[in-house]
Amino acid sequence: MxxxxxxxxxxxxxxxxxxxxxxYGVVVVSxxxxxxxxxxxxxxxxxxxxxxxxxxxxxxxxxxxxxxxxxxxxxxxxxxxxxxxxxxxxxxxxxxxxxxxxxxxxxxxxxxxxxxxxxxxxxxxDTGLWQAQRVLQASSTAAVDLSGCDALSRALDVAAGDTATLSGAEPVLIERIDAEYARYFTGTGRPTGEWAGAIAALAAAEAEVARCADLLAEVDDRVHRHAELSDQLAGLTGEQAAADARYNAAQAASVAIMELRGQLRDAQLVATAARATAAATDSAQGERQRQRDELGSRAAAITLLDNEIDGVAQAQATVDTEATAADAAAAAAEQTVDAATKSAASARRVVDQLAAREEADRLADRIARLDATEVQLAEAAAELARISVTEPMLRRVEEAASACDRAEASLAAISATLELAAVADIDLVIAGEPTALPAGQSWSATVTDGLEVELPGILRVSVRPGDSAREASVKHAAAQAELADALAAAGVPDLAQARHAHQRRRELQGGRDQLAATLAALRGTDEIEALRARLTRLRGELGEISTESTPEQARADRDEAEALLAQATTDCEALRRAAQEAMARRTEGATRLTLLREKGAAQRVELEAVNQRLAAQRATLGDDELTAAADTNAQALRSAEQRVSELSEQLGAAAPEAIDAELAAAHTVAQELKARHAEASRALHEVEVELAVFGTQGRRGQLDAAQTAREHAAAEHDRIGRRARAAALLRSTMIRHRDDTRRRYVEPFRAEIQRLGTHVFGADFEVDVDTDLKICTRTLGGRTVPYESLSGGAKEQLGILTRLAGAALVAKEDSVPVVIDDALGFTDPDRLEKMGAVFDAVGSQGQVIVLTCSPDRYGSVSNAHRIDLSA
The missing domain is CATH 3.40.50.300 (P-loop containing nucleotide triphosphate hydrolases)
Known part of the structure; x- marks a missing residue:
């Protein structure tokens, strides 16, 4: 491709x-x-x-x-x-x-x-080869897998010297073997299809036999369970009769104990009431004695309190006299502090006004410098505004002038020169203008747009330039027009004036920047109007200052006045604290006297209240009557407590805890036996129902049918198992032979990688390649390192070498482009230089397309065809 x-x-x-x-060749697209x-x-x-x-x-x-x-x-x-x-x-x-x-x-x-x-x-x-021959950014260091590339396999077979003539049916045979194997096994060797179905059918048949056997065993279990439950129910009936008799006897003994406990409870209630009555009488008698004692103690306390009040009143008179004297001394000290404060304030004001005069002088000088600087800055800005030549304008003028000079030189070089020499005096018309040419003189001109020379009445000569001259003339005119436009835009007549104006502009800009910096330094963070207003305010305050005062004398007077103020303040504070302490003592004494008098009045009121309560109680019940009632109630309490003691002894002798425990135990045993009897009856009934149902299910026949089905499934399992094992054996044999074949053609592939790798790593470079055509290890300088332990740069280089080796080995009709997308980013400059030789070596045999954002990486590829997408 x-x-x-x-x-x-x-x-x-x-x-x-x-x-x-x-x-063909290497194409670097950057x-x-x-x-x-x-x-x-x-x-x-x-x-x-x-x-x-x-x-x-x-x-x-x-x-x-x-x-x-x-x-x-x-x-x-x-x-x-x-x-x-x-x-x-x-x-x-x-x-x-x-x-x-x-x-x-x-x-x-x-x-x-x-x-x-x-x-x-x-x-x-070969689609697999097309996908494998790419080095992408995201996987540039991953190991290359070329094992599925048929084109490379065919090339390696040839390179390995495999001269066996193929029938063309080998792939079909392998596919049929794989298809037959796939009928029985998955790709990982697990049973599937018919073989998995046979295994599952046998397992299901065996499970069904086991299930039917379990069902039949369940019937036998229920028969034995019925006999056991019948015997258990008969035994529980006898045990329950004995338990009922024990429970009735324990219940009768519990009733007698309950009657004795009721009598004890009644006696305890009577004793509790007598105890409460006796306690109330004792409390009333004690309260009567406490009130008599309180009456005597309160009278004695009032006498002592009256003596204390007389002593506190005499001390209070003395404290009042001392507080009045301290207040007068503190008031006098405060007047002295006020006078010293006014004197110190006046001295400080004089010092501040003198400082204001100095500040006004400094501020006036600063404002004058600001005004002068602003004037200079305005003049520089005005002159800058008049200069229209900017840096871009100057560059435009210079470029236009340069273009004009180049066009003029080019025009002069290719234009014809017309030269006329007069042998005798002659009058000519050149370009429509009469021209006298004396004998012995000459006239010449460069012909750019055409020229006519006429000898009136005799001859007219027309000189026309060639096409190249006319084109140069047009370019020259365009350059002159561009220069004129640039000069007009800059507002200058020629290039020298433009450069002079630009230089002046730069000088003015530097001066303007210096003046602006000076102005900013003078102004600081203040506004000029604020500075002027501050100067006006300071000058308004200067009229109040005596011109005879000096700053040193004013500061000395201020320090002396502040020292006098500090001393007066200290003295005033001491006298004020003394007055406050005297006032605190007077207030404390007055408060104590008031509290004592209030306390005495309260105690007299309480004494009268005690007298009235005691008189009222005696009017209701005299002291002797209260004593007699207390003795009677004590006797009744002793009788009730004796009755409670007698009944407690009777109840203890009857052993109530043992009777209660026996009743609870008998009740528990009776309930347990009743529950067990009911459970046994229910279980027996359930077993009888299950046996009746089992009798209608025919479980023995089900077991026989399941055993027959298991025999059929076992036979089918053996039949299909033999075919599955035969398919597995055939496939493993073919795989073994295929692996042997692959090992033969790995050597040419490894040799090609080493041939290319010597350009990069040196003559001692070796690699080990497995049957899947993947690099396992790299040996360099006698040191062998696994592929996964190599650096990112070495992996990237080996990946490119592997793909280039594959491209070099495949037949011309099977080759595909090798695409390298921004690789070799991990490669150092020395190996980058050496990788260029590898690209040159392979580029002549196929098409290698390199995509990169750093074309310098592939600068060492001398024969590369380069395409710049940014251009």
Whole structure:
């Protein structure tokens, strides 16, 4: 297969691109990332594989986003005896066109064209080889698998010297063996089809026999179960009668215990009531005694409190006198602080005003410098505005002048020169102008647009320039017009003035930038109007300052006034704290005196309340009557507690816990026996029902039928098993012979890889290749390294060498293009140089297409045909 031409229109981001490929050699197609290099191979695959109306994701993704049109792909390809031009448009208004150029001209459209191309490719091209001969960005380091490429296998058979004449039926035989094997086994060797069905049928028959045997065993189990349950039910009936008698006796003993417990509970209630009554009487008697004691203690406490109040009142009078004196001293100190504060404020104001005068002077100088700088900046800007010559304009004028000079020189070089020499005085008309030419003089001119020389009344000579001269004259006129336009746009008469104006513009721009920087430094972060307003405010404040004061004297006066203020403030704070402490003592004493007086009044009120409560209680029940009631209630309590003790002893002697335990145990045994009897009866009934059902199912006949079916399944299993094993043996034998054949033609493939690899790795380079034509190890300098342990660059280089070796070995009619998409990114400069020799060695035998964004990687490929997509 050869790719001669590829045209993309509205494909992804490519509006239109057409590339012609040479039939042989290395083609390096370069361009920036995302310019659409990889899209070329993708487009070729879609053209060959997908129909124009396909809705697959791969087809949808190539629709352009910049216009509502369909993506179009056209390719001119030759394969075997065929050469054809194939065109498809996808998405919008889909279309397929095919023109077969060789061996005879044919034309097809639509699905018929698609099927015709597929038929030609299937007939002449090894699709596996076409897919394998690509080095893509995403898999440039993956191991190359060429084992399924029939074209390479045929080439290796020839290279290995296999001269056996093939009958042509070998692939058919292998396919029939594989088909027969596939009837019985999967690709991984597991049973399938008839063999799996026979195995499953035998297993199912054996399972059915086992199931029927289990059903028959179930009947025997139910018969034995019926006999066991009958014996168990008879035994449980006798045990239940004995358990019922035990439970009745325990229940009678429990009733007697319950009566004794009721009597004890009644006696305990009586004792509880007597205990509560006696406790209430004792409490009332104790409360009466407590009130009598409280009456005496409160009277004594009131006497002590009155003595304390008299002492606190005398101390309070002394504290009041001290607080009044401290307040007067603090007030005088505050007046002194106010006077010192005013004096310090006046001194500070004088210092601030003097500083303001200095600042005003500095600010006035800064504003004056700002104004001067702004004036200079405005003058520079005005002059810059008058100069219209910019850098682009100057370049345009220079380029136009240069073009004009080149056109003039070219015109002078190719134009004819007309020269007239006068032998005698003569009057001529040259270009319509009378011209006198004295004897011995000459006249000459370069003829560019044509010239007429007339000897009035005698001769007219017309000189016409050639075509090249006229074209040069037109170019010269156009160059002069362009120069005139450029000079007019720049506003200068000639190139020298333009350069002078541009130089002046650059000088003014530098001066303007320097003035702008100076102005920005002077202004800082302040606005000019704010600075002027600040200067006005400062000058308004300067009139209040005495001119006799100096800044040093003003600062000394300020420091002295602030020292006096600090001392006065310290003294005032001390006197104020003393006054506050005296006030706190006076307030504390007054508060304490008030609290004591309130406490005395409260205690007198409480004393009166105790007297009234005690009198009321005595009026209701006297002290002697309360004592007699307490003795009576104590006697009743002792009688009730004695009755409770007697009943408790009787209940303890009757052993109630043992009777309760016996009743619970008897009840539990009776319930368990009843439940077991009911469960046994239910189970016996269920077994009788199951036996009645089993009698209608014919389980013995089912077992006999299942055993017969198992014998038939076993016979079928043996028959099919013999055929399956025979197919497996035949296939394994064929595979063994095929592997032997592959080992013979691995050697030519390995030799070709080593031949190409010596250009890159050196003369000591060796590889080991398995029967699937994959590189297993690489040996270099006597060191053997597995392929998977190699670096990314070495894997990438070996992958390209493998594909190029395959391209070099296959027959001319079976070859396909080798496509390398942006590979060798992991390769160092030295090996890049050496890889160029490999490309040159293989390029002469086939077509190698390299897509790259770094064309320098393939600079060492001396015979490459280079296509720049960015140009």
């Amino acid at each position: 050869r790719l001669h031409r590829l045209v993309l229109t509205n494909y992804r981001g490519v509006a239109h691109r057409e590339i012609d490929f040479p039939d 361009g920036a990332n995302e310019i659409g290099k990889s899209s070329m191979i993708e487009a070729l695959d879609l053209l060959l594989e997908s129909k124009d109306r396909s809705a697959k994701k791969d087809v949808k993704q190539v629709k352009p986003t910049f216009a509502d049109v369909g993506a179009e792909v056209t390719a001119e390809i030759s394969t075997g005896p065929y050469r054809f031009v194939y065109h498809k448009r996808f998405h919008k208004a889909p279309r397929t066109q095919l023109t077969v150029l060789e061996p005879r001209r044919e034309q097809f459209t639509g699905d018929e064209a698609h099927e015709r191309v597929r038929a030609m490719l299937d007939e002449t091209m």
